[in-house]
Structure formats: structure tokens, C-alpha cells
Amino acid sequence: MTTTKLDLTGLKCPLPALKTRKALKSVAPGDLLEVHCTDPLSVIDIPNLIRETGDKVEITERHQNRIVFLIEKANGLIEKSNGLSPAAR
Structure with missing residues (x-):
């Protein structure tokens, strides 16, 4: 298990969420992303x-x-219920 640190201190909304989303794409399933923010939002x-x-x-x-x-990256599999994707529910 690997932990990647992401320092987003000083950034204002919506940048912390956007940069966290981007960073999660490069994290392997089961690994951790440690995000440091100062924006109260x-x-x-x-x-x-x-x-x-x-x-x-x-x-x-x-x-x-x-x-x-501290965010744990999921295994990448999206569970389906009744054969519908989450977007179709």
C-alpha cells in the first residue's frame, strides 16, 4: 500500500476538489491519497x-x-443494482 501526498493549501474552491479528482486517477486501487487543504469548503x-x-x-x-x-482508492469496480448503472438509477 502506497500513500501519495497532495498539498492543496492556499487553494480556494473549487480547486481542491478538482485537483483531488485528478490525483485520484493516478492512484492505484487500494492505495491512499493524503490531501492537505486550507479551504473551509x-x-x-x-x-x-x-x-x-x-x-x-x-x-x-x-x-x-x-x-x-486520507482517501483510499476503491478497486475500480462500480456495483450494479438491478442491472442499472449508478447514472441510470
Whole structure:
């Protein structure tokens, strides 16, 4: 298991979520992405992004102005229910 660190301190919405989405594309399934942000809206935007991607937020920490997310990359398989893709539900 590998952890990739992404420093997004100083960036404002929507850049932390956009850069996190881009970084997740290069992370292998089962590996971790550690994201450091200072934008207070990232506590809303990044968990919403993770719900969309199907990945998992392992840890969310707050240290003064810094917010840290530890995201586990999912295996890449999207579960289907009743034969419909998530977009068709």
C-alpha cells in the first residue's frame, strides 16, 4: 500500500476538489491519497467528490487552519443494482 501526498493549501474552491479528482486517477486501487487543504469548503466538497467516485475517506483531521483527508482508492469496480448503472438509477 502506497500513500501519495497532495498539498492543496492556499487553494480556494473549487480547486481542491478538482485537483483531488485528478490525483485520484493516478492512484492505484487500494492505495491512499493524503490531501492537505486550507479551504473551509473542502470539508463539504471533498467528501461529496468521494461519494461520487466510490472511494473511501479513511480519516479527516483538522489542525488549526489545515484539513487533512486520507482517501483510499476503491478497486475500480462500480456495483450494479438491478442491472442499472449508478447514472441510470
